[in-house]
Amino acid sequence: MAIDNHLRTITSLMASSSYRVALNGYGRVGRCVLRALHERRAEANFEIVALNDVADLPSLEYLTRFDSTHGRFPGDVSIEQNRLLIGGRPLDIYRKADPSGIDWAGLGIDLVMECSGAFSTRADGNRFIEGGAPRVLFSQPMVSEHDVDATIVYGINQGELLGSEKLVSNASCTTNCSVPLLKLLNDRIGLEYVSITTIHSAMNDQPVIDAYHAEDLRRTRSAFQSIIPVSTGLDRGIERLLPELNGRVQAKALRVPTVNVSALDITCHVTRDTSVAEINGLLREAALHGPLRHLVDYTELPHASCDFNHDPHSAIVDGSQTRVSGPRLVNLLAWFDNEWGFANRMIDVASHFLRVAKPL
Ligand SMILES: NC(=O)c1ccc[n+]([C@@H]2O[C@H](COP(=O)([O-])OP(=O)(O)OC[C@H]3O[C@@H](n4cnc5c(N)ncnc54)[C@H](OP(=O)(O)O)[C@@H]3O)[C@@H](O)[C@H]2O)c1
Structure with a gap:
């Protein structure tokens, strides 16, 4: 599929559809995903509604506002009632090393973007699914190709996604x-x-x-x-x-x-x-x-x-x-x-994955 057509499709879908996504792991890739999404909001078909990382909330706020590599966050960042407010939008915050300890279903999310790098097998991925996450997109290649339902390099094979996949990898940078x-x-x-x-x-x-x-x-x-x-x-x-x-x-x-x-x-x-x-x-x-x-x-x-x-x-x-x-x-x-190129591909693949996903 021509990338242009694909981007136009994403843009036109934005008006009618906004999926809910959680980030697991808020390090270099996780923070770049959130920031790139903020910068590309006009075309995105999803919003990030929750973050899980082992760090405390004041540190997450600080690391969002100030970045030695990409500069200050281009928007308001603050803490309000134990949530992170980014550009006025609230994100629920969790501090669980084990993803099965989070009620992902209760969050009403459509996808977890796994950006900690701590989970690299199908058994790991199933810990998110067992906690009620409908789908997971990993920010790394998995141990073997059998550990995910698909590995996608955007622009090459995103058309292979059928919509029934639960675990997908965004490959590597x-x-x-x-x-x-x-x-x-x-x-x-x-x-x-x-x-x-x-x-x-x-x-x-x-x-x-x-x-x-x-x-x-x-x-x-x-x-x-x-x-x-x-x-x-x-x-x-x-x-x-x-x-x-x-x-x-x-x-x-x-x-x-x-x-x-x-x-x-x-x-x-x-x-x-x-x-x-x-x-x-x-x-x-x-x-x-x-x-x-x-x-x-x-x-x-x-x-x-x-x-x-x-x-x-x-x-x-x-x-x-x-x-x-x-x-x-x-x-x-x-x-x-x-960091930034790969985070943008995470957004492209997540957008496409959500668009083709079949209702569960
Ligand atoms: N950086 C890149 O250029 C790049 C590019 C493409 C792909 N990747 C891949 O993306 C993944 C993350 O890389 P990164 O560079 O973003 O690493 P990072 O900066 O170390 O970020 C990982 C974050 O996840 C947190 N974390 C660790 N264990 C966790 C758990 N069980 N649950 C939730 N959060 C947890 C870490 O906290 P602590 O620091 O306290 O442990 C850290 O905040 C890796 O698989 C990497 O190969 C990275």
Whole structure:
């Protein structure tokens, strides 16, 4: 489906329909989802009516008002009668580590957007469903594809949602960046092998100064003193979305000492001779006139990563960095705001999921 048509549909539905959504986990992604929804209110078909996080209410209010990366909240934020008031709209607040301890049904919600990262299996997801949540959208890829009813990269496969799904994953920020570009190159030129290095800003699972980490020795190291290799499931995530590339994708990931905005260094062995002009022409056309134009952008300006802070695209191709050697070895650089771009895709997928959802 053309993204334009889809966005028009969402906008026209706004007048007649407003679904009720709860956020579980109010960290980087959760707060960006709420703020992006506030900024996009004119087109949104849902509102957030409740938040669950382990933090106390004054901290939630403070972290909503002031954000070191995205600036002050563009609206009024206050506390009133144990609820958070955002732009005059009240949100019920819960502090439960176990989602089955919340009466989601009593809240009358249509969807939980799970943004804590603490739940990654079908059994975890069912704890929300057992508490009365009708549907859950996860802000991460699940352990296996069988742990959800669908994994969606917006712009690629949201049309696969039938409306009967209960557990859906929004994949990862890196999958959202890479899959639209790889699908385009595979459809138009043909991909033999793909190798990707994620260059990702620091995240809250890393310490500022060396500290114990239960699972990963490298994550014991200070986020702001080193470039740190970490594990990634990006290759398997891509193959989940583009099974035609099965067994032909590899990925690794480096965390770097910046607070937001990341990049993918994508190397593809293609099936026929090509050139920088052809590759950039395809990507520029997709960004300017193609159905993905609200999701993929293209630039040749001499940018640095911070220029893309608060950019809602899933991928911004930096055409000045495209290289072709061989002439079948293609190398690309694509930027993405790992927080803001991904939060905007959470909203797009939630809107679509709710629109197609069948009544329970
Ligand atoms: N940040 C990104 O760029 C990005 C992009 C795409 C996807 N994601 C994914 O999104 C998920 C969240 O990432 P994040 O960066 O937003 O993490 P984060 O900043 O650490 O936020 C997670 C929030 O959830 C809270 N929390 C922890 N356990 C909880 C529970 N059982 N119930 C309710 N709330 C709980 C955390 O509280 P405490 O801090 O007190 O534990 C924190 O406030 C992860 O799966 C991540 O992989 C992140």
